[in-house]
Amino acid sequence: MTESTKFEEDCMQSSPNAGFTSEDELAVFRARKVAIITGISGQDGSYLAEFLLSKGYKVHGIIRRSSSFNTARIQHLYSDPKTHEGSASFSLHYGDMTDSSCLIKLINTIQPTEIYHLAAQSHVKVSFDLPEYTAEVDAVGTLRLLDAIHACGLSNKVRFYQASTSELYGKVQEVPQKETTPFYPRSPYAVAKLYSYWIVVNYREAYKMFACNGILFNHESPRRGETFVTRKITRGVAKIALNQQQFIELGNINARRDWGHAREYVEAMWMILQHNEPDDFVIATGKFYTVREFVELAFKEIGKEIMWEGEGINEIGIEKGTNILRVKVNPKFLSTNRS
Incomplete structure (x- = not known):
């Protein structure tokens, strides 16, 4: 037994x-x-x-x-x-x-x-x-x-x-x-x-x-796991505000989420x-909102506006007024269509 x-x-x-x-x-x-x-x-x-x-x-x-x-x-x-x-x-x-x-x-x-x-x-x-x-x-x-x-x-x-x-x-x-x-x-x-x-x-x-x-x-x-896209964005933006990080890397920024x-x-x-x-x-x-919109709103919270340049995996987000790179697409996050 x-x-x-x-x-x-x-x-x-x-x-x-x-x-x-x-x-x-x-x-x-x-x-x-x-x-x-x-x-x-x-x-x-x-x-x-x-x-x-x-x-x-x-x-x-x-x-x-x-x-x-x-x-x-x-x-x-x-x-x-x-x-x-x-x-x-x-x-x-x-x-x-x-x-x-x-x-x-x-x-x-x-x-x-x-x-x-x-x-x-x-x-x-x-x-x-x-x-x-x-x-x-x-x-x-x-x-x-x-x-x-x-x-x-x-x-x-x-x-x-x-x-x-x-x-x-x-x-x-x-x-x-x-x-x-x-x-x-x-x-x-x-x-x-x-x-x-x-x-x-x-x-x-x-x-x-x-x-x-x-x-x-x-x-x-705020209790969401740090590997999920929303926390990757908010933590990254917070570090940028504290001058601890220059940019964040994401996958599909056009993905739509509820x-x-x-x-x-x-x-x-x-x-x-x-x-x-x-x-x-x-x-x-x-x-529904796109990851792109989430990024823009997150940066807005620290007084920064994001401008987009390029297409696909070459698209980047730069800070308006300074042209500092703030967002880039990393192909490794695209493998499962998830950021």
Whole structure:
């Protein structure tokens, strides 16, 4: 007998929530307001933790042991930031999307009312370098979580949110995209998230699980990872303002993006799980801007105007009045059509 199988048997034997549940019992269970957040140390996870705590939830975050050194975004939520101790309403647990036994054990112990699955290898370019790892975490990781819920007899009690992505649309089939727009993923990351999307739908239909996908378009904040284009631009412009850097290098400056704010998008995640019936939703602003426009607005914040010269990979942005080079295209960032 494998360790995972043993945990599954323990769940079914020990869980007080296995089997049929009356409406009254379900109401009592959900009134506890206990949430699990995977990927809690990331941009979305940290904002979501803040939001749920403000709503009176008890929040349990799952972090990898390697992530214990990268908890700056949630540092302020600890009762004692120096020792990383939690509080009565905020706890962290070691876990990993590649380890089904630990996921089963955590879910059975915590007995969550809601699970927000945000953990992922979410960088498109990195997914080409690490395609197998991306699939293991982003695709099969979601399956492991859903199966853990089912194994613990919580299919009819837990509400499950899966952070999907606009990268599913890839080679765009229509503009604007909506819930019924055909998917056309164009990266290992997008393909992994497509599996994740459909396994959520499958478990919803097969086990009557309240499982939902939120197809999120780009959403940014000061907590966004530094490898993403918005942070590359804002950090670069800040360094230019401090005379620590002369120019920034980008990929496709004509790429169009729908950018929102992460704080608003995590509230949308919560709202999705408050519906009477589970469903999948696109979360976006409905407004598109180019990377070029983002660059111009960022430089405007430090009192500089950018003038463009050249075309394609030879296009550059120079500072009006000084003719100092401030933006250049780097072909290596064009390989996956992502900056």
